[in-house]
Amino acid sequence: MAKKQAAGRRYWLFKSEPESYSIDHLERDSQTFWAGVRNYQARNFLRDDIQVGDGVLFYHSSTEPMAIVGAMEVVKAGYPDHTAFDPKDHHYDPDSDPKSPTWYMVDVRFARKFAVPLTRDALKAQKGLEKMVLLQKGSRLSIQPVTAEEWRIIEELAKNSGKSGAHKG
DNA sequence: GCCAACGTTGGC
DNA sequence: GCCAACGTTGGC
Numbered sequence: 001m002a003k004k005q006a007a008g009r010r011y012w013l014f015k016s017e018p019e020s021y022s023i024d025h026l027e028r029d030s031q032t033f034w035a036g037v038r039n040y041q042a043r044n045f046l047r048d049d050i051q052v053g054d055g056v057l058f059y060h061s062s063t064e065p066m067a068i069v070g071a072m073e074v075v076k077a078g079y080p081d082h083t084a085f086d087p088k089d090h091h092y093d094p095d096s097d098p099k100s101p102t103w104y105m106v107d108v109r110f111a112r113k114f115a116v117p118l119t120r121d122a123l124k125a126q127k128g129l130e131k132m133v134l135l136q137k138g139s140r141l142s143i144q145p146v147t148a149e150e151w152r153i154i155e156e157l158a159k160n161s162g163k164s165g166a167h168k169g
Numbered sequence: 170g171c172c173a174a175c176g177t178t179g180g181c
Numbered sequence: 182g183c184c185a186a187c188g189t190t191g192g193c
Contacts, residue, residue, distance in 0.1 A: 140191065
């Protein structure tokens with residue numbers, strides 16, 4: 001029981017630059033493998049912690065506006081990132097041996113796109129999200145944990161901004 | 170476009 | 182095993 005705790009659903013946030021892969025790409029594809037993560041801390045989450053059924057927030061980074069734009073669900077837990085083995089792939093890593101892979105990925109499916117993106121500024125202004133990894137100064141983790149409480153607040157925000165968006169103001 | 174924060178590499 | 186140099190991330 002060391003590895004698979006029977007704990008409940010857990011929550012995460014994945015970053016992506018929308019120019020390379022956006023929520024709209026995911027909606028089009030409906031499912032994808034989240035490849036190309038080349039950071040050990042993020043790798044550990046992918047390999048060891050992220051489980052089928054976990055909820056994942058989709059964050060658009062390095063864009064205007066930076067925002068959480070929707071949600072996904074994990075449909076396959078950590079397995080070797082094959083893009084590391086392909087010399088033609090942008091994420092090729094000659095040090096990753098297929099017999100003992102360095103890098104891992106998970107599969108996610110599109111759950112929903114928020115009616116209104118929850119911008120970084122809005123998140124920063126939101127009570128209860130002060131400790132979000134995303135909002136910590138200098139945080140560069142592209143795969144990061146989200147607490148159940150943070151998830152709840154964000155779901156609520158998404159729901160409410162969706163409503164008010166209909167009648168502006 | 171700038172640059173601070175961070176992670177990785179490599180000389181010693 | 183330290184740490185300076187370097188490359189990258191990503192907010193601003």
